Amino acid sequence: MEQTGKATGPPAARAVSSVVDGLAGGVSPSRARQLRMVAGMWERALGQWPDAVVRPARAAELFGDEALRTFWGLAAGGWLWAREQDVGRAPSGATLRVVRDCLGILAAAVCPGEEVWLPVVAQPEPKAVVPPGQLAVLYRKLADMASDAPVERHGIALSKEDRVRLLALVAVVLDTGARSSELAAMRLDDLGEDEGTVRVHRSPQNASALPQRVVAERAGVGEDVVQRVMSGRGGVSAGAREKVRVALEGLGEGGPAVEDYALRPGTGVAVRRWLRVRAGLVARLEGTQSALWVSLKANQWQGEPGFALRPQGVRKAYTRGAVALNGVMAGRYGWSPLPTTLEQLRRGAGLTPPLP
Known part of the structure; x- marks a missing residue:
């Protein structure tokens, strides 16, 4: 239309x-x-x-x-x-x-302030998720493969660096149920001591543009600032963040939900492996790169690896790895196909509750 x-x-x-x-x-x-x-x-x-x-x-x-x-x-x-x-x-x-x-x-x-009739539109049926009993097998298999030789299937190659990042990403999702936007918002200082915990800045699902516009008008800041604050992202001054907080409270809304999760020992190992790889990727960049998840290769927009992954980049990195691993691992004992979208994996996760 x-x-x-x-x-x-x-x-x-x-x-x-x-x-x-x-x-x-x-x-x-x-x-x-x-x-x-x-x-x-x-x-x-x-x-x-x-x-x-x-x-x-x-x-x-x-x-x-x-x-x-x-x-x-x-x-x-x-x-x-x-x-x-x-x-x-x-x-x-x-x-x-x-x-x-x-x-x-x-x-x-x-018609500000007036209630109007709006139709109900059926939501699509959610895709199948990984059965909970298979998640432990999936986790162990990925850990075993993180140090193997390069993986290639149908023209899709996964280097050791690919698999180290994929393992850490999957492990964090399994422990926290984080969405792609929440993974993209993670920074190094969201990791706790010895990578034993991680902080997730929860972003509202299906948040419409209108509330953000209203908050921006009340706070006297740009809508992009409101979006960053509500999604828990950085790059916002303390003053602007406080203005958004006050505006949200005036509208009867809370800020972004922040939850701390304990990471399983295996997840901590996977994250530390990824941090070593990440350090080499960002070493050549000017300035400080605080994003936890960064690119492995240069692309048409960024001439160097090591730049922060956006939500779409997180989803693409996961899907590319899942497709390749499913092809290579097909038929191996104990292997169940990895979901090809991050959302499918996420909905089968949440194995540990957030810390109090």
């Missing part, structure tokens, strides 16, 4: 387009595109509005129950696509969730 132009039709649609223009600077580029898409959908919906339903004349009237239900019926039926050849094709669940979330953002901007 791509929409790149501004709404030029009925006054209510033009008003929504203006609201989107006002929101665009406070949300991510992808969210701004989605909001413009929904503004275009409103324009097309008003162009085919049923005679039996009162036609909204103002932006606020778009978010009444009857108007929203009418809009949603047209959207879910596939009648609001921008391209004519797509009209009548039912949108995917993921697209409908985006539309629903954008409706909530627009409603909060147009």
Whole structure:
């Protein structure tokens, strides 16, 4: 349902387009595109509005129950696509969730403080996770392979450094249940003495852009600062962090949940192995690299290895290693296929509760 132009039709649609223009600077580029898409959908919906339903004349009237239900019926039926050849094709669940979330953002901007009807969109069934009984076998096999010769399967090669990082990453996830964003946020000072503990800065799942924008406005800081504080990342001054904390308390929200976890002895060994490899990777970089998880190779954006992995980089590193290891280990006694996404592994983890 791509929409790149501004709404030029009925006054209510033009008003929504203006609201989107006002929101665009406070949300991510992808969210701004989605909001413009929904503004275009409103324009097309008003162009085919049923005679039996009162036609909204103002932006606020778009978010009444009857108007929203009418809009949603047209959207879910596939009648609001921008391209004519797509009209009548039912949108995917993921697209409908985006539309629903954008409706909530627009409603909060147009009708602040008012409760509006929003549709319920079914969540996809979660993928299977590793059975808990197999996690110990998985952990031991990875530990055994961390010092073996390079692994290669179907053109995918895993060096010793790859496997040392993968083992440490998997071990930390098994002990903490950390998400990719939470792994990317980890810093060296999150590790306790002798790598016996690790601190996880929990980031809210499915957090929308709107609360971050509201917090940013109240705190007088940029939305990127709010995102860093709420996800537990560094790079924020103490003053800015305090402003965000005060704004969150004023909204009745807490800051990021911070949990300390005890690491199993084997995890501590795996992490120490990775720290030795990591030290060699970051040695040539100028300045101080505090991220726990860093890249092994140069890429098109970074001319040197040793740069902090972002959440997407963490997920890619894990998936690449899992695919290669599954191919090499297929058929070996006691080996169960490693999940190919970090989220699958994470949902089978959480073997130890956080420290009090």
